Amino acid sequence: MIRVLIVDDEPPARRKVRRFLERDADIAAVSEAGSGQEGLDAIRNFRPDLLLLDVQMPDMDGFAVLEQIPPPRDFHVVFLTAHDHHALRAFEAEALDYLLKPVDPDRFERVMERAKQQLAQRGAGAPPKFVRRVLVEKGGKEFFLPVEQLDWVEADRNYLCLHSGAATYLLRSTLENLARQLDPDQFARISRSELVNLDRIQEMQSWFHGERRVLLKGGKELTWTRKYR
Incomplete structure (x- = not known):
């Protein structure tokens, strides 16, 4: 009922x-x-x-x-x-x-x-459903971006910057909100202001104070802070 x-x-x-x-x-x-x-x-x-x-x-x-x-x-x-x-x-x-x-x-x-x-x-206990695409903005236009195309995401005040290859898109949301909607088997919060697509990681290296340096396949370097490991 x-x-x-x-x-x-x-x-x-x-x-x-x-x-x-x-x-x-x-x-x-x-x-x-x-x-x-x-x-x-x-x-x-x-x-x-x-x-x-x-x-x-x-x-x-x-x-x-x-x-x-x-x-x-x-x-x-x-x-x-x-x-x-x-x-x-x-x-x-x-x-x-x-x-x-x-x-x-x-x-x-x-x-x-x-x-x-x-x-x-x-x-019936169906598995949770995660979003497959997000509505992003670029150049005054809005369109759907499949989440598998995301490399990493960073918070910028009231917006998120979604990085996909050489392109960057804006999404009006919070990192916490977006993280809840994404499959945790594919995406991980690595710091207070950053989230990464695990499939885009090329390698990781131990760093100071228990942190890790994360090298993405496109060459971008990020830091996986100890708090979020």
Whole structure:
């Protein structure tokens, strides 16, 4: 049985979605919140399996809400939006899907079936899923970069610099957040501000104070600090 939280500042929109949910025998409980902050409080108290989250709200938009709860999350997210240009950001935020307003009943049913499948896999102890690509920015353009193309990542204030060959891309995130989303068998945090693709390491050498010098296949040298070994 599924617990669903609806976060939307428009009462008519919440009522419509609730009516759809009330027809579904697999829904155990439904709760509502009328703002981003109320949504954060409800997530902590209600502990939903599925979050139906409006993108545009006056106090805090849906993306800002999720930034307060970085992955891995113990619930799935479906965004509610009046504009389909939010779709790319929705998937960047690891949303399961998105629904355009006004919500179409058939589309809603398909999204719910997908959510149920994902929740069933989680309940069966399915292995964790890690991201296969990240949305990066370069030259004012955004596109998806497969994670296997990453060499190493460094934190730069509110951004991350993702190095891939001779190119460097920007990602607005934290190193801790990105590390949670990447497969630890392939990526390792080597310092407070750096993360490396283990497949890109050519060799390592012992260094002072228990640290290691890391030589990447492209010639870049990094330091694997003792704290993160």
